[in-house]
Amino acid sequence: MxxxxxxxxxxxxxxxxxxxxxxxxxxxxxxxxWSWGELPHQVSLYxxxxxxxxxxxxxxxxxxxxxxxxxAYWIAFHGxxxxxxxxxxxxxxxFVSFVIRTLVWEFILSDNGFFMxxxxxxxxxxxxxxxxxxxxxxxxxxxxxxxxFTALPLYVALERIDRxxxxxxxxxxxxxxxxxxxxxxxxxxxxxxxxxxxTFIPAFGDYVxxxxxxxxxxxxxxxxxxxxxxxxxxxxxxxxxxxxxxxISLLGIWLxxxxxxxxxxxEYL
Amino acid sequence: xxxxxxxxxxxxxASADVSAGRKPIVTIEHVTKIFEDAPAVxxxxxxxxxxxxxxxxxxxxxxxxTTLRMLGGFEEPTSGRIFLGGKxxxxxxxxxxxxxxxxxxxxxxxxxxxxxxxxxxxKRKRMAKAEIRRRVSTMLELVDLPTMEGRxxxxxxxxxxxxxxxxxxxxxxxxxxxxxxxxxxxxxxxRHQMQIELKRIQTQVGITFLYVTHDQEEAMTMSDRLVVMxxxxxxxxxxxxxxxxxPTTEFVATFLGxxxxxxxxxxxxDGSTATVTLTSGATLQVAxxxxxxxxxxxxxxxxxxxxxxxIGGSDGAAGADHNALRGRVRVSTFTGVGNQYLxxxxxxxxxxxxxxxxxxxxxxxxxxxxxxxxxVEHTFAVRPMAHGSTEEESTMGEIDE
Numbered sequence: 001m002x003x004x005x006x007x008x009x010x011x012x013x014x015x016x017x018x019x020x021x022x023x024x025x026x027x028x029x030x031x032x033x034w035s036w037g038e039l040p041h042q043v044s045l046y047x048x049x050x051x052x053x054x055x056x057x058x059x060x061x062x063x064x065x066x067x068x069x070x071x072a073y074w075i076a077f078h079g080x081x082x083x084x085x086x087x088x089x090x091x092x093x094x095f096v097s098f099v100i101r102t103l104v105w106e107f108i109l110s111d112n113g114f115f116m117x118x119x120x121x122x123x124x125x126x127x128x129x130x131x132x133x134x135x136x137x138x139x140x141x142x143x144x145x146x147x148x149f150t151a152l153p154l155y156v157a158l159e160r161i162d163r164x165x166x167x168x169x170x171x172x173x174x175x176x177x178x179x180x181x182x183x184x185x186x187x188x189x190x191x192x193x194x195x196x197x198x199t200f201i202p203a204f205g206d207y208v209x210x211x212x213x214x215x216x217x218x219x220x221x222x223x224x225x226x227x228x229x230x231x232x233x234x235x236x237x238x239x240x241x242x243x244x245x246x247x248i249s250l251l252g253i254w255l256x257x258x259x260x261x262x263x264x265x266x267e268y269l
Numbered sequence: 270x271x272x273x274x275x276x277x278x279x280x281x282x283a284s285a286d287v288s289a290g291r292k293p294i295v296t297i298e299h300v301t302k303i304f305e306d307a308p309a310v311x312x313x314x315x316x317x318x319x320x321x322x323x324x325x326x327x328x329x330x331x332x333x334x335t336t337l338r339m340l341g342g343f344e345e346p347t348s349g350r351i352f353l354g355g356k357x358x359x360x361x362x363x364x365x366x367x368x369x370x371x372x373x374x375x376x377x378x379x380x381x382x383x384x385x386x387x388x389x390x391x392k393r394k395r396m397a398k399a400e401i402r403r404r405v406s407t408m409l410e411l412v413d414l415p416t417m418e419g420r421x422x423x424x425x426x427x428x429x430x431x432x433x434x435x436x437x438x439x440x441x442x443x444x445x446x447x448x449x450x451x452x453x454x455x456x457x458x459x460r461h462q463m464q465i466e467l468k469r470i471q472t473q474v475g476i477t478f479l480y481v482t483h484d485q486e487e488a489m490t491m492s493d494r495l496v497v498m499x500x501x502x503x504x505x506x507x508x509x510x511x512x513x514x515x516p517t518t519e520f521v522a523t524f525l526g527x528x529x530x531x532x533x534x535x536x537x538x539d540g541s542t543a544t545v546t547l548t549s550g551a552t553l554q555v556a557x558x559x560x561x562x563x564x565x566x567x568x569x570x571x572x573x574x575x576x577x578x579x580i581g582g583s584d585g586a587a588g589a590d591h592n593a594l595r596g597r598v599r600v601s602t603f604t605g606v607g608n609q610y611l612x613x614x615x616x617x618x619x620x621x622x623x624x625x626x627x628x629x630x631x632x633x634x635x636x637x638x639x640x641x642x643x644x645v646e647h648t649f650a651v652r653p654m655a656h657g658s659t660e661e662e663s664t665m666g667e668i669d670e
Contacts, residue, residue: 162376171368172393
């Protein structure tokens with residue numbers, strides 16, 4: 001409880017109180033206004049970055065769900081005794097630092113990198129086609145970096161499905177496709193939703209991928225928050241933006257709890 | 270083990286008259302299933318007739334569940350063939366077989382209501398909605414759950430879940446219904462009630478039931494015929510009465526009910542009656558046709574069921590068609606419906622006797638010298654179980670569970 005108060009509640013309270021202040025970025029002096037005035041002001045200034053973040057995070061989450069479902073399914077149902085080994089293989093790349101991984105993606109996607117060179121030589125893309133510095137590179141980076149957050153909850157949900165229930169479906173004339181549609185998919189919905197939250201929320205606030213891979217293209221809200229804190233030093237503005245981000249994320253969790261019950265969140269964390 | 274083949278030929282001729290003129294709905298031909306080098310089912314041959322309540326009975330690891338799973342399509346035999354309603358189904362996928370299963374743990378769909386659970390199979394068969402509704406309602410009434418349609422299965426008690434599992438399988442009117450120890454999770458009282466219920470439902474719908482259990486009383490109560498399995502082989506087959514009264518192996522004699530078994534050798538054969546001399550020197554009469562092999566010098570165990578024995582005063586005499594042995598009552602237990610006696614025999618071991626409580630005034634007390642008599646026709650003889658067979662049993666592993 002002490003740790004929870006010290007490390008979670010106190011910073012949260014500081015952030016909330018900062019968002020109620022107005023700061024002078026030049027002098028660094030903040031004074032309390034006791035008004036939420038900063039919030040709508042910041043939202044109107046940066047709403048396009050919010051929308052960009054939503055789009056990129058949503059795209060990355062969808063990519064992750066599509067990519068990791070087959071992986072998680074295969075490990076859960078066909079991994080046999082090597083399940084833990086395969087899970088480990090999935091996680092090994094993520095032992096490397098987040099920033100380094102992202103920098104490697106910069107190298108891979110750069111115009112002179114082997115990937116683009118290969119595509120150009122194969123005449124699959126024209127010489128003025130770029131990925132690095134566009135939103136696609138950001139989505140690719142986000143998808144890659146948050147893949148385990150999608151794959152693991154999906155694996156847990158699929159692994160937990162009682163194999164005898166699946167046998168019962170086959171016994172009751174369900175083909176493989178029907179058993180998947182009628183039994184596996186509905187029973188993995190809590191896992192899909194958990195995977196969605198665990199991927200979407202951090203991707204939504206992410207700024208590293210955009211900064212390294214996105215170049216000067218449309219900025220994500222995470223970059224804006226980082227800039228207001230570290231470059232312009234406007235703590236009030238940064239906190240206000242963070243509060244908005246927090247509210248949007250909480251909304252997602254609230255929706256999950258309403259639809260699937262709060263107990264199933266805990267099971268995946 | 271080595272005598273099983275002999276027993277099987279004997280038994281199949283015995284069961285032939287029971288089932289004469291009936292149509293086999295399931296035929297299992299030389300089916301063997303090997304798991305990691307150990308045979309779970311070993312050259313099994315079996316015929317199950319239309320409309321029968323048939324049980325596979327045996328201890329865990331005897332191959333009964335593996336047999337059921339091969340019939341359901343969840344396992345493929347290593348060799349041999351399986352026919353269902355005259356068609357070969359050996360390698361057919363479960364969803365292409367006209368077979369439904371009541372699983373041990375019920376395996377109900379947790380995300381569906383009771384109605385949707387029962388309707389699952391019919392929906393896969395693309396039946397019209399109105400017809401599905403009608404059939405599901407009828408079936409839920411049959412299993413005595415008419416008001417539960419909208420419930421989630423997690424809201425039901427164990428007994429109710431079992432009824433849903435039964436309804437979910439039966440509603441499809443399969444050629445064969447498989448039941449995999451469906452009552453093992455129920456308490457004793459509920460189990461007894463469900464046995465009667467299940468038999469009623471089976472009689473009403475007329476579908477062939479294949480029931481797998483390790484509970485011999487359960488198997489005898491409900492079955493038209495049963496097999497006793499051990500180490501992947503059939504040890505005995507027939508009506509419960511047949512298998513109980515005429516056990517052909519030591520395993521059947523002890524697994525299905527209780528038996529008094531006395532070791533001895535065949536010392537004389539005189540027409541239809543053989544004489545067996547026990548190791549103590551006492552002699553017993555056995556019908557020649559009840560011997561595993563009509564040969565003088567054969568080592569056998571002579572058996573008699575505890576309820577077939579009459580217990581009398583030491584001055585009692587037995588007729589020519591009775592066997593008699595002397596002993597001393599060691600323990601006498603009153604059980605309400607009767608008395609159970611443990612009678613110490615001169616050679617040191619006990620024989621068990623059940624006497625029904627029919628109002629006899631003088632019951633023997635412990636210490637009394639008594640004579641045990643029983644009709645020769647209730648005397649059977651089996652080959653002694655091979656040594657080391659129990660060891661073999663434990664290495665087979667828990668394939669069933």
